[in-house]
Amino acid sequence: MSVEEHRPRPSLNRRSFLRGTAAALAFPSLAAFLEACSKSPGGATGGASALPSFSVASPTNPVKWDIPATNKAIASGLTPEQGGVVNIYTYTDYIDPEALKSFEAKYKKYNVKALVTTFEDTTEAITKIRSGGVNVDLYNPSYDQLGKLIKTELIQPLNHDYLPNIANVWPEFTNPFYDQEWRYTTPYTVYTTGIAWRADKVTADIAALPNPYDSLWDPAYSKKLSVLDDYRTCMGMVAFRNNLSPNTTNPDDLKLIHKQLTQLNQTMMPKVNVTDYQDLPTGVVDICQAWSGDAINMQSYMPKGQSADVLRYWFPSDGKGAIDNDLLVITKTCKSPVLAHLFLDHMLDYDVAIGNFGAIGYQPPQVKITPDKLVSDQFIPQNLSAAVVLPAYFDTGQRSLELSPADDSAWQLIWQQFKAGA
16 A cells, blocks of 8 residues: 555544643643642652653653553454454544545454544543543553553553554654653654744744744734644644743743743734644645644645645654654553553554555554655645654754643743733
8 A cells, every 4th residue: 555545634623622721720630630640559660760740751861661560551462353443543534434434344343343532632631531430441542641541541551462563663653751661652743843934934044043043023924924732742843942941941931932922913913723734735825834734734725726836834854842752652541441551552463554644644653654755645735845754863852741730831821922912
């Protein structure tokens, strides 16, 4: 099956729903959940031990999570559950329906079903998993939630014997910093954050500017600009503009970020949303902050008669920008754990993964995927090749790591003021 068969098609993609807004973080059940995290068994060995709830792993402090006696992986060699159901808990339109159908066809003799239950943000998702408000088998978290999920035994460890297709993905993900030895996680998608623009509307070559981030403060694009409605992503962009860490907690750094966001509001009057994948190709904006998956999706939203050749995406060529990934994990309450493992392996199959890429626009970390192949197979045009995520970016780029409650509150306050127009 060729890449060409799976060019991205229009959809309301995963990043249209956020990991959590200020309102979501105030969800009434969250405090109880966090308290449980700090009291529950479990912890980490190796890079850290008995990590506090919000002292999570980082590339400089990798973690190998314990597997407690109360939460062992399933045995090897088990038969798939007859009549079993695998219910995937994920964002709207963040999995290819064809992947579900092909899984059911592959295990037809077991009369299996693959279903999807959706959530709008991960605060809601974790709260419902913990309370039993949903009955799901696989969950689609980001890595900064992993400690909470493991400590409260909301997810179960993996038996690698059922997952031979892990050999298809970048070696990085068999020993990631957030889950050494990949005891609990398999990778799902990878993405960068950069700047997208229409070359027929923006005369400057953004990628050639001394500091491309400055373009988002250029008055020439006032009222024709958007930034992403995600506090860590947008504020992190200001940090990158100033050569600061996107995880900074330094009060002076936060003051500078606040000041420049205020300038952005006053000078640019930007749209703050997550519809850039539609807004840029349709001319609502001329330039925007964008996730790489959304940049790839933009070609599907070009108006009839207009060429996607005008689209551009920039991410630092040295890889020193924002880089992140999403995961799949198996819940502790999973009723069909063998099938759940087999579904994870199914999503690691190259043909399934590339089909999923075409459906959602977000790249799986498959070894076979290269910029040259994606362009030569006409999966994406040459002008968007910078949106392809390279393995080296995980060595050079920076992740958005979890913040302590106090530091997160400081970030949230600045974001609330920005959203209010200050």
